[in-house]
Amino acid sequence: MTANNYKNNLNKFQSLIALIILCIVLSLLSNKFFTASNGVNVLRQIAVNICVATGMTMIVLTAGIDLSVGSVLALCGAITAGLLKNGWQFPTLDLFVGFTLLGAILCAIIIGAFLGFFNGLVITKFKVPPFVATLAMLTIARGFTMLYTEGHPISNLGTSFAFIGAGSFIGIPIPVWIATVVVLIAVFITKKTKLGRYIYAIGGNENAAKLSGISINRVKLIVYSLGATLAAIGGIIVTSRLDSAQPNAGISYELDAIAAVVIGGTSLNGGRGSIWGTVIGAIIIGVLNNGLVLLNVSPFWQQVVKGAVILLAVIIDKIGDKKE
Amino acid sequence: MLEAKNISKQFSGIHALSNINLTLYPGKVNAIIGENGAGKSTLMKIFSGVYTQYEGQIIYQGNSIKFSGTKDAENAGIAIIHQELNLVPYLSIAENIFLGKELTNSFGMLDKNKMNNLSKQLLERLNFLIDPNTKIENLKIGQQQLVEIAKALHTNALVIIMDEPTSAISDKEVTNLFSIIAQLKNEGKTIVYISHKFIELFAIADNFVVLRDGTNIAAGLMQEATQESLIQQMSGRELKVQKKNLDTKSNIVLLSAKGIELQHPTIKLNMLLSNISFSLYKGEILGIYGLMGAGRTELMEVLFGLHPKKSKGTICIENEFKKISSPADAIKVGIALVPEDRKLQGLILNQSVSKNISLSILEKLEKWGLLLIGRKEKDLTEKYISKLSIKTAENNKSVEKLSGGNQQKVVLAKWLATNPKVLLLDEPTRGIDIQAKSEIYQLIKNLSAEGMGIILASSELPEILAVADRVIVMCEGEITANLKINETSEQEILTYAIQKN
Numbered sequence: 079m080t081a082n083n084y085k086n087n088l089n090k091f092q093s094l095i096a097l098i099i100l101c102i103v104l105s106l107l108s109n110k111f112f113t114a115s116n117g118v119n120v121l122r123q124i125a126v127n128i129c130v131a132t133g134m135t136m137i138v139l140t141a142g143i144d145l146s147v148g149s150v151l152a153l154c155g156a157i158t159a160g161l162l163k164n165g166w167q168f169p170t171l172d173l174f175v176g177f178t179l180l181g182a183i184l185c186a187i188i189i190g191a192f193l194g195f196f197n198g199l200v201i202t203k204f205k206v207p208p209f210v211a212t213l214a215m216l217t218i219a220r221g222f223t224m225l226y227t228e229g230h231p232i233s234n235l236g237t238s239f240a241f242i243g244a245g246s247f248i249g250i251p252i253p254v255w256i257a258t259v260v261v262l263i264a265v266f267i268t269k270k271t272k273l274g275r276y277i278y279a280i281g282g283n284e285n286a287a288k289l290s291g292i293s294i295n296r297v298k299l300i301v302y303s304l305g306a307t308l309a310a311i312g313g314i315i316v317t318s319r320l321d322s323a324q325p326n327a328g329i330s331y332e333l334d335a336i337a338a339v340v341i342g343g344t345s346l347n348g349g350r351g352s353i354w355g356t357v358i359g360a361i362i363i364g365v366l367n368n369g370l371v372l373l374n375v376s377p378f379w380q381q382v383v384k385g386a387v388i389l390l391a392v393i394i395d396k397i398g399d400k401k402e
Numbered sequence: 403m404l405e406a407k408n409i410s411k412q413f414s415g416i417h418a419l420s421n422i423n424l425t426l427y428p429g430k431v432n433a434i435i436g437e438n439g440a441g442k443s444t445l446m447k448i449f450s451g452v453y454t455q456y457e458g459q460i461i462y463q464g465n466s467i468k469f470s471g472t473k474d475a476e477n478a479g480i481a482i483i484h485q486e487l488n489l490v491p492y493l494s495i496a497e498n499i500f501l502g503k504e505l506t507n508s509f510g511m512l513d514k515n516k517m518n519n520l521s522k523q524l525l526e527r528l529n530f531l532i533d534p535n536t537k538i539e540n541l542k543i544g545q546q547q548l549v550e551i552a553k554a555l556h557t558n559a560l561v562i563i564m565d566e567p568t569s570a571i572s573d574k575e576v577t578n579l580f581s582i583i584a585q586l587k588n589e590g591k592t593i594v595y596i597s598h599k600f601i602e603l604f605a606i607a608d609n610f611v612v613l614r615d616g617t618n619i620a621a622g623l624m625q626e627a628t629q630e631s632l633i634q635q636m637s638g639r640e641l642k643v644q645k646k647n648l649d650t651k652s653n654i655v656l657l658s659a660k661g662i663e664l665q666h667p668t669i670k671l672n673m674l675l676s677n678i679s680f681s682l683y684k685g686e687i688l689g690i691y692g693l694m695g696a697g698r699t700e701l702m703e704v705l706f707g708l709h710p711k712k713s714k715g716t717i718c719i720e721n722e723f724k725k726i727s728s729p730a731d732a733i734k735v736g737i738a739l740v741p742e743d744r745k746l747q748g749l750i751l752n753q754s755v756s757k758n759i760s761l762s763i764l765e766k767l768e769k770w771g772l773l774l775i776g777r778k779e780k781d782l783t784e785k786y787i788s789k790l791s792i793k794t795a796e797n798n799k800s801v802e803k804l805s806g807g808n809q810q811k812v813v814l815a816k817w818l819a820t821n822p823k824v825l826l827l828d829e830p831t832r833g834i835d836i837q838a839k840s841e842i843y844q845l846i847k848n849l850s851a852e853g854m855g856i857i858l859a860s861s862e863l864p865e866i867l868a869v870a871d872r873v874i875v876m877c878e879g880e881i882t883a884n885l886k887i888n889e890t891s892e893q894e895i896l897t898y899a900i901q902k903n
Contacts, residue, residue: 270773272774275774278757282751283750285746286746286748291728292762293728
């Protein structure tokens, strides 16, 4: 019994152990790695992925997936920038609506939530598989981003907006604070609320969940909306950090998010995994990228290594499953 | 042709078959008759190499033989046509017939022409004139069955086992199937025919074997048997359970259903349930008995709000009309369903005992409508673990590691936690050991004594007789009888269950 528990705990913490080993190895290889400034640097780089991957985790826990987060991130970033800079113009009515910082941000978040809600609607009402529904949204949202920005970056958004991405509070960058709050809320939802239980139940056995009186559709609508909302927040951070909304921002961010989820031990079949796991997964990816840069490894090799780590994580997970 | 000698088979300590002895004759249609759970399918799975672990001997064509798998049995000439057909819908007839045995030409490429021609010849033997390129999904069930038979002919099967072949086909297709069976018989094939329908058995079978509780009870020539004698043999087990005294049952109606109908999910005109009306009294255990396909499970599902769009009829709880169009509605009016398949429908297998028990009443464990309180959940779980004596080392052990009986108790606990007025139990003791079974029976009786109304759908007559106060017998989606348990007998119930045939 105790041996079994010990093994279970080992399984639970294997990504954390991997992270620690990775950090030790990198500290031995490079004396620039284990410094406070580099640590802050890594956290700043992964903050956006942590936001996006947190939403992705909740979706994957229901046995779903969201491929549209990168495009939603770009669109919402562009909308924030556009509203801040140009407001909302209705030339035919000769009307101009200007936006405050908070107004622009709220507007972008609401649009993000709506896009996720739309994903959820397509998935629940029309029974379109999540992969296909969100693949379509990936293209649609990217198209709207191009239309809205007319293919050009929207830049020079003002210092108060730039503070979100570049500023810091007691030495820690604002994006890291945002990611921390996002993670804490998500941990609370998944561990301590009815919604969290339902998310795990649906991923564990949708049929049984349905027979238990759970409204499957409502839960799915909520998680897809949450996922896209977090993507929108990520978009605002990215835009602010660059002080510019790029029409091709966020490309392949969905893959980074999924990679963090998987490395963190969440099963793509749903029902198994955790937010903390994803956070560690995102940190592993971040540390790996950072370490490889410090070691002057070619960026092309970095991609190979990242892929290999994902494979390794999943294979170790599978072997653990089989032993049980 | 094929002979079974002292065949026994156990599933985790429970005898599914014990000392089966029977002989199947070539050039004859051999009927295997028995109730659900009598051991028919287990025996057929041994013959066709699905189960390779068993005691006893199979004598095939004079030699003792032991199949190492289904492929082995197929090569030896035994083909089985399952009730649910095993064809790939998006492939053509020819591709299905040759699946896994594809013919290639000298370049190693698929020889489509040859396969099509051979398929055509096989189909012609069955008087089935159709282009072998037709996709299976475009065929009717009866036609698909012919493709299965063609597949069996292609492997030169000597023994063809048909499991309930007429359960899903029209009368005209049945006539056609029978003429094909007659033809195969004349070719000297051994046909094994499993069916519940007596009219068919008398029309087509030459010999019969009756199985009951995993043993062979009787065998003989069909023409010397009568329907009454067969029913007697199918059911005539000694009753180990005493009849109950029904005196103190109340006459307060808890649930009443009127005119319940259910459409087939794809075929509109086909009714899975029609004209179902009945009442359930407070403190009553109402059994629902029927053979395969009678509609027991479907009735439970309608009562639980799982078919809001396909079903009709009214359901009243305590004389008050309730609209039940989802499980959530059903739970709200006090109905709980312990579903047929606990692993697929009852449990979240990778989650703990306590998370499973609390799943349908989480709102009762909340503070400020948001936060779940672990303390309350722990109390709830411990209450039911002791009440139902669930054997689990820890509450947070995942339920997949529990035995079948304890898993079923977790499902029961989950539903008792909702404080239902009406408890629907669909095959509550399937696949669990005798100890757990009797504990569950006792629990059901206690619950009814506390005033809960219980509907127990079961395919096992002894279970109904042991537990229920009254039994509704169903046949092909309709109620054929409503009997008091202490005024009826197994024979009578079975007669009603097969009435329509």
